[in-house]
Amino acid sequence: MKHTNFDVIVVGGGHAGCDAAHASARVGARTALITLKLDGIGVMSCNPAIGGLGKGHLVREIDALDGVMGRVADKAGIQFRLLNRRKGPAVQGPRAQADRAIYRREMLSEMQTCPGLEVLVGEIVDFLMDGNRVAGVRLADGAEIRANSVVLTTGTFLRGIIHIGDQHYSGGRMGDSAANRLGDRLDDFGLPLGRLKTGTPPRLDGRTIDWKTLDLQPGDEDPVFFSFLSSGLAVRQVSCGVTHTNEKTHEIIRENLSRSAMYGGHIDGVGPRYCPSIEDKVVRFADKSSHQVFLEPEGLDDHTIYPNGISTSLPAEVQEAYVRSIRGLEDVQITQMGYAIEYDYVDPRALDSRLSLRDVPGLFLAGQINGTTGYEEAAAQGLVAGLNAAHHSLGRDAVTFSRSDSYIGVMVDDLTTRGVSEPYRMFTSRAEYRLSLRADNADQRLTPKGIELGLVGKRRAEVFSVKLEALEAGRTLLKSRSVSPKTLNEGGIKVGEDGKMRNLFEVLAFPNVSIEDLGTVEPDLIKVPQDIQTQLGREALYATYIARQAVDAQSLRKDEDRVIPDEFAYEGLDGLSNELKSKLVRVRPANLAQAGRIEGMTPAALALILARLNRERRGKSA
Numbered sequence: 001m002k003h004t005n006f007d008v009i010v011v012g013g014g015h016a017g018c019d020a021a022h023a024s025a026r027v028g029a030r031t032a033l034i035t036l037k038l039d040g041i042g043v044m045s046c047n048p049a050i051g052g053l054g055k056g057h058l059v060r061e062i063d064a065l066d067g068v069m070g071r072v073a074d075k076a077g078i079q080f081r082l083l084n085r086r087k088g089p090a091v092q093g094p095r096a097q098a099d100r101a102i103y104r105r106e107m108l109s110e111m112q113t114c115p116g117l118e119v120l121v122g123e124i125v126d127f128l129m130d131g132n133r134v135a136g137v138r139l140a141d142g143a144e145i146r147a148n149s150v151v152l153t154t155g156t157f158l159r160g161i162i163h164i165g166d167q168h169y170s171g172g173r174m175g176d177s178a179a180n181r182l183g184d185r186l187d188d189f190g191l192p193l194g195r196l197k198t199g200t201p202p203r204l205d206g207r208t209i210d211w212k213t214l215d216l217q218p219g220d221e222d223p224v225f226f227s228f229l230s231s232g233l234a235v236r237q238v239s240c241g242v243t244h245t246n247e248k249t250h251e252i253i254r255e256n257l258s259r260s261a262m263y264g265g266h267i268d269g270v271g272p273r274y275c276p277s278i279e280d281k282v283v284r285f286a287d288k289s290s291h292q293v294f295l296e297p298e299g300l301d302d303h304t305i306y307p308n309g310i311s312t313s314l315p316a317e318v319q320e321a322y323v324r325s326i327r328g329l330e331d332v333q334i335t336q337m338g339y340a341i342e343y344d345y346v347d348p349r350a351l352d353s354r355l356s357l358r359d360v361p362g363l364f365l366a367g368q369i370n371g372t373t374g375y376e377e378a379a380a381q382g383l384v385a386g387l388n389a390a391h392h393s394l395g396r397d398a399v400t401f402s403r404s405d406s407y408i409g410v411m412v413d414d415l416t417t418r419g420v421s422e423p424y425r426m427f428t429s430r431a432e433y434r435l436s437l438r439a440d441n442a443d444q445r446l447t448p449k450g451i452e453l454g455l456v457g458k459r460r461a462e463v464f465s466v467k468l469e470a471l472e473a474g475r476t477l478l479k480s481r482s483v484s485p486k487t488l489n490e491g492g493i494k495v496g497e498d499g500k501m502r503n504l505f506e507v508l509a510f511p512n513v514s515i516e517d518l519g520t521v522e523p524d525l526i527k528v529p530q531d532i533q534t535q536l537g538r539e540a541l542y543a544t545y546i547a548r549q550a551v552d553a554q555s556l557r558k559d560e561d562r563v564i565p566d567e568f569a570y571e572g573l574d575g576l577s578n579e580l581k582s583k584l585v586r587v588r589p590a591n592l593a594q595a596g597r598i599e600g601m602t603p604a605a606l607a608l609i610l611a612r613l614n615r616e617r618r619g620k621s622a
Contacts, residue, residue, distance in 0.1 A: 006032045006392040007145040008551055009137055010386060011124050013041035016153035016367030016378035019067045020386030024151070025117035026066060027454050032145060033111060034120045034137070036176065041119070042072070042107025044375065045155070045173045048100050048298045048306055049063065051226065053083055054426035055376035056093035057407045060442035062379055063227045065450040066460050068110045069379040070226030075234045078300060080223035090435045091428045091537045094224045099299040105214035120145075125181040127363070134362035135607035140181075146364035151364040153382060158200065158344035158369060159183035163261030164337055165315030172343075173335065174200075183344050189360050192347035196423050197267050198373055199311035202319050203336040204329070205431035206297065206305040212297070214328040215242040229441045229463060241295035243328045245278070246309070250289070252322040253282045253314070261340050262315035263598070264558065270422045275373065276349060278322070279311040304335060313340035335343050345371045349587045353400045354388035355381060355385070355412065364389045370415055373423035376395050380408045387455065399453060403593075404433050405445055417597045436546045440538060443467070470532045474515075474525075478536065481522050491520035498602035500540060508540035562592040562613060575608045 013035030064069030128136035136146035158174030367378035401409035
């Protein structure tokens with residue numbers, strides 16, 4: 001071990017831990033990433049894919065701030081698809097199948113070559129304390145490592161229990177030990193803990209699948225990457241297979257529901273509603289005679305197939321029976337049984353917007369320990385926690401993200417204000433300002449903030465500057481030329497002869513009008529690079545709606561500016577119900593906007609809080 005003193009210690013080398021450690025180091029903090037084993041860094045514990053609807057937006061935002069998940073996924077991507085391609089850009093989500101081995105290798109490389117970041121191997125069993133403040137960690141071998149901030153990213157390892165049928169045993173994931181001693185140590189802090197569960201399907205040997213009987217789903221011909229720095233495919237591309245469950249499959253499952261770990265009463269934790277097990281699907285959607293199953297390759301040099309859609313905790317012999325009832329899988333060999341895993345999480349309402357525990361100074365949490373599910377949600381939290389842990393350690397101001405500027409801000413606010421009753425997953429529908437929070441403009445929204453914070457490296461800053469200049473030149477060209485309907489019609493753009501003069505940016509918002517079409521009216525537009533043309537077209541399409549949203553967003557920011565002190569005395573505020581007082585004391589909202597999103601909050605109650613804040617402000621200024 002080279003050093004025993006750091007500014008920031010990050011515990012856990014999963015998706016949250018990697019982006020947390022990298023972010024911390026990028027802003028100048030001496031950072032240690034401590035993992036149980038080196039080959040555990042960047043492991044894709046569940047499906048071999050990154051992104052999707054809402055999730056892809058998060059990855060783009062991580063990348064816009066120079067985080068690692070997006071560019072590693074691009075290097076490992078063996079199939080790229082833009083989901084919701086036929087819908088508007090605001091709800092389109094990039095997704096990629098990844099080669100697990102390449103992803104893990106590239107992520108380890110990112111960690112080992114990052115200046116200011118040291119990777120250590122060991123098991124954390126205790127915290128070093130300075131009064132009530134966390135001041136470092138103690139390893140199982142007795143070694144002590146000190147730091148002003150610690151970021152805990154334990155995933156499903158906190159007192160994790162793996163379930164297959166009525167069999168269960170301690171484990172953080174298949175093949176790895178659970179973090180039981182660390183879980184017991186967290187009890188000493190008196191944190192509000194709960195239990196959640198997630199599941200995974202059996203893994204299949206692709207050489208024993210009858211591919212000839214299955215439909216194949218290739219990737220997009222024009223792949224959309226996660227990173228704004230990626231320019232082309234890094235590895236060979238593959239197709240996924242598509243099959244379906246059937247009545248026989250469902251009958252086998254129904255007959256054995258009592259033997260499922262969840263339905264047999266062996267699991268207390270709540271599972272993810274939007275990624276249900278096959279048992280859940282058969283029970284909840286009893287009227288459906290089949291469910292789609294995607295057969296996803298786990299790598300170019302790996303015969304393992306991940307059957308997305310049939311997660312389970314049924315006994316091994318039942319898994320084998322129902323899997324082999326599916327078309328194309330009649331003779332398949334299972335290489336690893338599916339299982340459910342139950343684990344501890346901390347109620348995220350115990351955190352502030354930095355993802356720091358209010359009652360344990362110096363301790364930050366990120367990932368599934370906060371009640372979320374998914375690689376993307378974990379990495380985004382890691383970036384927030386790692387950045388703020390570094391700022392805390394270095395004596396800098398806290399960094400927060402707003403619901404109006406990012407999906408990261410939406411997620412952090414949802415977690416810390418509302419808490420979770422099931423594993424939290426990001427969707428575009430969670431964002432009030434999703435028309436402006438598009439995946440395509442994540443860099444315009446967040447890269448300037450990253451540059452200001454010193455989070456963004458020189459290359460990205462230069463690429464972003466060139467893009468901004470091109471966008472501004474294109475906008476100027478479009479907005480500086482106004483034309484009549486007659487001129488447009490003569491140029492082949494069919495519009496009504498209403499006599500109204502419009503600038504070309506306004507015309508670009510018309511259905512089925514592109515910059516290429518406008519080139520007949522303004523030839524210089526043809527010189528605009530294709531990616532800039534696409535971006536300008538999207539801006540024009542949403543311009544009117546975004547202008548309206550900007551008014552709402554400004555109002556939100558005004559409310560967010562009204563900070564509510566941590567010590568604000570809700571108990572002594574006459575007119576608030578006891579239930580609301582209890583919720584406000586538990587959540588301790590950072591501002592009026594956050595208070596307004598607490599379940600059961602009323603305009604009258606907000607007015608009472610605002611009036612007290614105003615009185616206290618007047619009292620201080622008197």
